[in-house]
Amino acid sequence: MNATTHPQAVWNGKTLRDGFIFAADYLQHHRDHVNALNVFPVPDGDTGTNMALTMQGALDAVADTAPDATVGQIAERLAHGALMGARGNSGVILSQILRGFATGLDAAIEMDGRDLARALANASATAYKAVMRPVEGTMLTVTRGAADAARESSAAHPAIADVLRAARHGAQMALDKTPEQLDILRQAGVVDAGGQGVVYLLDGLLRSALGDTNLPDVSRIAGAPGEEMAFLDMVDDLHGEEAFGYCTNFMVHGTNIDTDSARNAIAAMGQSAVIVGDDSALKVHIHALNPGEVLSYALRFGELDQIKIDNMSLQTETLSAQRKAVSARAARPPVDAADLVHDDIAIIAVAAGAGISEALISLGVTSIVSGGQTMNPSTKELLEAVETAPANQVILLPNNKNIIMAANQVANLTGKTVRVVPTRSIPAALSALTTFNTDQSLDDNVADMIAAMDDSCAVAITRAVRDVDLHGLPVTAGQVIGLVNDELATAGDDELDVVRRTMTAAEVDDPELFTVFVGENVSQDDATSLESLLAETWPNAEIEVHHGGQPHYRFIVSIE
Amino acid sequence: MSDKQQVTVVTDSTADVPAAVASELGIVVVPLRINFGQESFRDGIELTTDELLQRMAGSPVLPTTSQPTVGEFASVFQEALDAGRDVVCITIGSKLSGTFQAASSAAEQIGPDRITIIDGGSTTMHIGWPAIAGARMARQGAQRSDVAAEIRSATERANLFVVLKTLEYVYKGGRIGKVGQLVGSALNIKPIISVRDGRVVPIERIRTWNKALRRLVELTREEGDISELSDIMVLYVGEREDADTMQAELTSLFPEAHVAIGRAGAVIGTHVGPGGIGIATLRRR
Numbered sequence: 001m002n003a004t005t006h007p008q009a010v011w012n013g014k015t016l017r018d019g020f021i022f023a024a025d026y027l028q029h030h031r032d033h034v035n036a037l038n039v040f041p042v043p044d045g046d047t048g049t050n051m052a053l054t055m056q057g058a059l060d061a062v063a064d065t066a067p068d069a070t071v072g073q074i075a076e077r078l079a080h081g082a083l084m085g086a087r088g089n090s091g092v093i094l095s096q097i098l099r100g101f102a103t104g105l106d107a108a109i110e111m112d113g114r115d116l117a118r119a120l121a122n123a124s125a126t127a128y129k130a131v132m133r134p135v136e137g138t139m140l141t142v143t144r145g146a147a148d149a150a151r152e153s154s155a156a157h158p159a160i161a162d163v164l165r166a167a168r169h170g171a172q173m174a175l176d177k178t179p180e181q182l183d184i185l186r187q188a189g190v191v192d193a194g195g196q197g198v199v200y201l202l203d204g205l206l207r208s209a210l211g212d213t214n215l216p217d218v219s220r221i222a223g224a225p226g227e228e229m230a231f232l233d234m235v236d237d238l239h240g241e242e243a244f245g246y247c248t249n250f251m252v253h254g255t256n257i258d259t260d261s262a263r264n265a266i267a268a269m270g271q272s273a274v275i276v277g278d279d280s281a282l283k284v285h286i287h288a289l290n291p292g293e294v295l296s297y298a299l300r301f302g303e304l305d306q307i308k309i310d311n312m313s314l315q316t317e318t319l320s321a322q323r324k325a326v327s328a329r330a331a332r333p334p335v336d337a338a339d340l341v342h343d344d345i346a347i348i349a350v351a352a353g354a355g356i357s358e359a360l361i362s363l364g365v366t367s368i369v370s371g372g373q374t375m376n377p378s379t380k381e382l383l384e385a386v387e388t389a390p391a392n393q394v395i396l397l398p399n400n401k402n403i404i405m406a407a408n409q410v411a412n413l414t415g416k417t418v419r420v421v422p423t424r425s426i427p428a429a430l431s432a433l434t435t436f437n438t439d440q441s442l443d444d445n446v447a448d449m450i451a452a453m454d455d456s457c458a459v460a461i462t463r464a465v466r467d468v469d470l471h472g473l474p475v476t477a478g479q480v481i482g483l484v485n486d487e488l489a490t491a492g493d494d495e496l497d498v499v500r501r502t503m504t505a506a507e508v509d510d511p512e513l514f515t516v517f518v519g520e521n522v523s524q525d526d527a528t529s530l531e532s533l534l535a536e537t538w539p540n541a542e543i544e545v546h547h548g549g550q551p552h553y554r555f556i557v558s559i560e
Numbered sequence: 561m562s563d564k565q566q567v568t569v570v571t572d573s574t575a576d577v578p579a580a581v582a583s584e585l586g587i588v589v590v591p592l593r594i595n596f597g598q599e600s601f602r603d604g605i606e607l608t609t610d611e612l613l614q615r616m617a618g619s620p621v622l623p624t625t626s627q628p629t630v631g632e633f634a635s636v637f638q639e640a641l642d643a644g645r646d647v648v649c650i651t652i653g654s655k656l657s658g659t660f661q662a663a664s665s666a667a668e669q670i671g672p673d674r675i676t677i678i679d680g681g682s683t684t685m686h687i688g689w690p691a692i693a694g695a696r697m698a699r700q701g702a703q704r705s706d707v708a709a710e711i712r713s714a715t716e717r718a719n720l721f722v723v724l725k726t727l728e729y730v731y732k733g734g735r736i737g738k739v740g741q742l743v744g745s746a747l748n749i750k751p752i753i754s755v756r757d758g759r760v761v762p763i764e765r766i767r768t769w770n771k772a773l774r775r776l777v778e779l780t781r782e783e784g785d786i787s788e789l790s791d792i793m794v795l796y797v798g799e800r801e802d803a804d805t806m807q808a809e810l811t812s813l814f815p816e817a818h819v820a821i822g823r824a825g826a827v828i829g830t831h832v833g834p835g836g837i838g839i840a841t842l843r844r845r
Contacts, residue, residue: 355746358746359746359747361746362746362747363747363749363765364765430747430767431767433765434749434764434765434766434767435764436764436765437763437764438761438762439756439761439763455771456767512768512769512770512771513767513768515747515767542748542768544747544748546746546747560767560768560771
């Protein structure tokens with residue numbers, strides 16, 4: 001820790017800006033910890049990432065402010081930047097907290113602790129108002145805890161640093177209670193992720209006010225889930241169209257593993273190696289022409305576990321064959337280009353994966369905003385898509401519960417008429433799109449789409465990124481899990497068994513159609529096994545299997 | 561046939577007016593043609609829908625269709641004029657077929673002063689109901705201008721929704737219009753189509769057959785208040801079972817309407833395929 005300077009009593013524009021710059025750094029530094037607090041063990045819209053990126057958007061807006069800018073001006077710019085950069089529901093709420101913070105300061109030139117307390121009170125009130133049905137035990141509660149404590153403290157101790165200390169303490173107290181307020185948090189054994197983000201931001205502001213701007217070592221805080229996600233992200237980046245050989249994944253459990261020499265030796269046996277771990281366990285991902293050689297070598301370090309080998313050459317061939325089929329279709333002549341544009345309504349959908357995007361476009365979507373499970377698009381990205389759409393009336397399909405709020409924000413930021421059909425999944429989007437009718441008005445279409453979006457049941461198969469016990473269902477990190485309409489339904493080690501149980505849990509009476517989107521890096525064999533399972537279990541149903549290309553989710557299935 | 565009748569109503573075979581109704585109301589039907597290679601058949605006379613489906617099942621090449629000749633219209637018109645009657649003729653839409661052109665040429669030759677040709681703008685019972693409405697009026701002794709006005713008014717009051725099991729036939733048949741945008745669909749869909757401004761247009765893209773059938777009934781229901789529809793016909797090409805179910809459903813939904821069931825002819829069957837089901841409606845004045 002540095003020798004501390006005097007705790008700050010009053011903030012001007014510059015020190016407020018410095019405070020937020022450090023607070024954003026501080027949050028970014030703890031991002032993985034916040035991500036790890038996700039209730040569901042799915043690789044889903046990470047709160048830490050979303051809040052950190054939203055803060056980045058806020059800071060971008062104060063990057064070139066004049067040195068003599070007032071606290072009011074800085075706060076106003078931060079709020080605007082956060083609004084445009086907002087990602088995910090937590091990002092949108094954070095942007096509203098900053099909006100309230102700015103209006104609470106009004107046009108102040110400097111601020112002391114009393115001004116800060118007033119700004120926090122207004123931040124809390126504004127955030128509550130921004131949410132249709134406020135729920136306690138969330139970042140709203142934590143923000144109010146900070147505001148209440150700040151107000152109580154500010155009368156007697158009006159220095160900025162003192163009020164921030166009180167606010168941070170109040171926020172932490174509120175955060176600790178969130179599992180008592182939300183049963184789902186208690187079951188998952190975590191505190192609220194967004195609330196934790198608020199605490200980190202206040203902590204960062206406090207440290208800045210105290211002159212203590214060293215970032216702590218977080219390697220012990222960031223638990224396995226964060227590491228697992230980082231591992232998955234790295235692996236995802238390595239799977240391109242040119243992939244060949246066998247994608248080989250396994251773990252080695254041993255003692256006193258010489259990690260450096262193991263890493264070097266294994267990496268030399270193939271390409272795209274990602275090897276992480278310590279002297280007791282290694283997690284290995286490598287593309288090898290001879291996976292047997294890699295496994296034999298690894299055995300000298302200990303026992304092997306979670307072995308998974310996929311033939312990428314076959315996957316790549318399937319993929320390029322599908323791409324060819326798509327471009328052949330695109331080249332088909334009799335479609336008049338003028339017929340392809342809905343007279344004056346554009347539809348914008350959020351999606352990840354080439355195959356899923358293509359399916360949406362073929363059902364009438366005008367443009368795709370890339371994103372979904374792990375990367376929630378910012379308000380700004382959605383706004384840009386709306387502004388560039390070839391129509392003045394736009395329908396937005398967020399396709400994820402964590403993008404709906406950002407989509408709603410867009411309506412207030414553009415001169416175009418925007419309607420959000422609050423789809424929470426790709427299957428919901430497909431159902432909504434089937435009723436889109438060029439003959440109808442925008443509002444009639446939106447009403448039909450909202451009525452239709454729950455016609456299908458959305459099933460997703462993925463892997464748990466952390467241990468959890470939800471509704472009495474114990475899940476271990478790495479296990480296959482099945483979700484029905486966003487709710488965790490089943491978990492297990494055998495994928496087909498999980499699929500079977502998840503489909504049963506979906507409780508669709510007499511299903512007529514299964515539309516399966518196969519995720520990227522899923523082998524042809526695995527896709528074929530799933531198709532056979534569905535065909536055997538529901539012999540009267542139609543089954544369509546498409547290469548969806550989505551990350552993280554091995555299968556997304558629409559049941560109708 | 562009443563002696564005071566002054567007008568004969570003529571239509572083409574794609575109107576799908578049931579033979580019994582045509583005979584009762586004195587509607588004269590001019591057949592289009594279905595061609596399998598060198599063989600050509602008059603719709604409904606030399607080739608029934610069942611025979612079409614048998615031939616299609618056994619032939620890798622889809623048949624084509626062609627309009628009636630000018631001469632066929634001319635002889636029908638001449639016969640009416642010889643019987644002392646004027647003619648009002650409604651044809652399949654001119655953007656879908658050359659039939660309107662052939663009828664117009666025939667009228668020009670035979671007696672433009674006594675024959676009115678109306679571009680029906682659509683096909684099947686979407687023009688069949690107007691032909692029937694016109695014929696009912698003609699039976700009561702109305703003159704040509706009134707019958708023509710009734711038919712034109714009825715085309716505004718008629719509507720059509722069709723669900724296709726596959727897009728294959730409408731695509732290969734070339735009568736595709738805006739439905740083309742459905743052909744490239746990455747997903748299997750059961751499109752609901754209609755005819756608007758003379759062209760085939762996609763209305764909705766439903767994923768499953770049963771849902772599409774339910775949606776067809778809903779769309780009909782949205783046509784207007786229950787008392788507004790006077791006539792409804794469920795049309796089918798191949799299997800009748802779904803059409804029967806739909807007829808029963810519509811009968812209970814629209815107790816004040818006349819709900820019939822009818823079979824699409826071989827020309828419509830060629831372009832829609834065996835799995836097509838449609839509902840054609842007529843609203844009251």
